[in-house]
Amino acid sequence: MSAQAEALHRFDPPWIKTGRVYRRICLLRLEGRKDDAKRVMDGEFPGAEAEALAACRGEPDAGPALRSFLAGEAERMAMAVALAEVLVPELSQRLAALISSASSDSVVALLQNIIITGGGSQSRGIDTVLQKRLADEGYESPRVRLAGQDFQRYVALGALKAARAARENQWQVLFD
Numbered sequence: 001m002s003a004q005a006e007a008l009h010r011f012d013p014p015w016i017k018t019g020r021v022y023r024r025i026c027l028l029r030l031e032g033r034k035d036d037a038k039r040v041m042d043g044e045f046p047g048a049e050a051e052a053l054a055a056c057r058g059e060p061d062a063g064p065a066l067r068s069f070l071a072g073e074a075e076r077m078a079m080a081v082a083l084a085e086v087l088v089p090e091l092s093q094r095l096a097a098l099i100s101s102a103s104s105d106s107v108v109a110l111l112q113n114i115i116i117t118g119g120g121s122q123s124r125g126i127d128t129v130l131q132k133r134l135a136d137e138g139y140e141s142p143r144v145r146l147a148g149q150d151f152q153r154y155v156a157l158g159a160l161k162a163a164r165a166a167r168e169n170q171w172q173v174l175f176d
Contacts, residue, residue: 013055015055018066088130099111114134121146
């Protein structure tokens with residue numbers, strides 16, 4: 001099966017279902033729930049796997065392609081767990097430190113304008129997770145957004161707000 005054919009099969013409903021079942025197995029294993037993972041692997045997974053292979057209509061490389069797809073799903077789950085266990089707590093801790101160091105009159109505005117940038121911002125749902133975590137920690141109405149592809153716009157808006165808020169004596173001549 002060609003790489004293109006494998007990529008197309010990933011969007012077939014049986015492959016989507018198989019991926020979903022396998023991700024659940026991976027998550028159970030990562031949580032140390034090996035017995036539950038084995039039950040799903042022995043119960044629900046064989047049927048989903050058979051449907052995915054049947055959708056390939058006898059293509060000779062369907063089995064290896066499906067195994068490759070499932071290996072990718074296992075890697076995605078491991079990365080998701082690492083994100084949840086390492087990155088989110090670290091970001092949350094740093095945000096809390098930043099908020100506590102802000103002047104009291106700027107905390108409300110700060111909480112409404114948290115923008116996540118960089119590689120970690122590409123992790124799906126990280127904005128929602130961080131926003132919920134801040135709210136759970138007692139911060140009132142936090143609003144976390146992703147800079148996304150339009151990050152230059154946010155940089156420019158932030159620079160404009162800073163420039164408008166600056167007093168005359170805070171400006172300096174950089175070039176003559």
